[in-house]
Amino acid sequence: MKASNARKKRDDKSRGSFKYVDYVEHVGTHLILFPGDCVLLRSEGPVAPVSVAKIKYLRSDLQMEILWFYRPEETTEGRKAFHGKQELLLSNHSDIQSLEAVEDVCKVYTLCQYMALGKCEKDINDFFSRFEYDVGAGRVSPVSHSLPLHCVCNSPYNPDLEMNFCQDCGLWIHVCCEDEHQDGINQCRTYRQKSNNR
Numbered sequence: 001m002k003a004s005n006a007r008k009k010r011d012d013k014s015r016g017s018f019k020y021v022d023y024v025e026h027v028g029t030h031l032i033l034f035p036g037d038c039v040l041l042r043s044e045g046p047v048a049p050v051s052v053a054k055i056k057y058l059r060s061d062l063q064m065e066i067l068w069f070y071r072p073e074e075t076t077e078g079r080k081a082f083h084g085k086q087e088l089l090l091s092n093h094s095d096i097q098s099l100e101a102v103e104d105v106c107k108v109y110t111l112c113q114y115m116a117l118g119k120c121e122k123d124i125n126d127f128f129s130r131f132e133y134d135v136g137a138g139r140v141s142p143v144s145h146s147l148p149l150h151c152v153c154n155s156p157y158n159p160d161l162e163m164n165f166c167q168d169c170g171l172w173i174h175v176c177c178e179d180e181h182q183d184g185i186n187q188c189r190t191y192r193q194k195s196n197n198r
Ligand SMILES: [Zn+2]
Pocket: 150, 151, 152, 153, 154, 155, 173, 174, 176, 177
């Protein structure tokens, strides 16, 4: 459904006099852009967060056909505790934008790739994406509880939150959930270690 909607839009717009091209050199930045690249696009307001898109097609008329990335707070489900600060959802919202709107290229990693980056390697323009967002249906997939869940709060992984492994319950526990972890019957090891260190 998603693909056919996008295809339909593309066909409607492809009647003008342009060709699809394999790459373009962006005039302002001299970046070579390819289909599949992720780009930062100029925001409309001075305080609006930067917009991120994935290039589907590049055109000889200096337009590009894109898919927008959504931030968690822009979806019907809203931002949840497990969403990372740099998390984006790839949407099926396609659009045509001028190449002039491109400010820079950026990276949108998978969660695994993002986790593998060292702290110093992460840039403000490094993002990750593990969900897709169907804008028409307002639906995020996969559903969050189908992902591996961690901690006593039973949440998908959030790369921004520090966790300790508790050998007693065999769970990774968020540092911020340590109180709740200790409200259980057992005095777990992570807690004992912490207490001993105090
Ligand atoms: Zn937790």
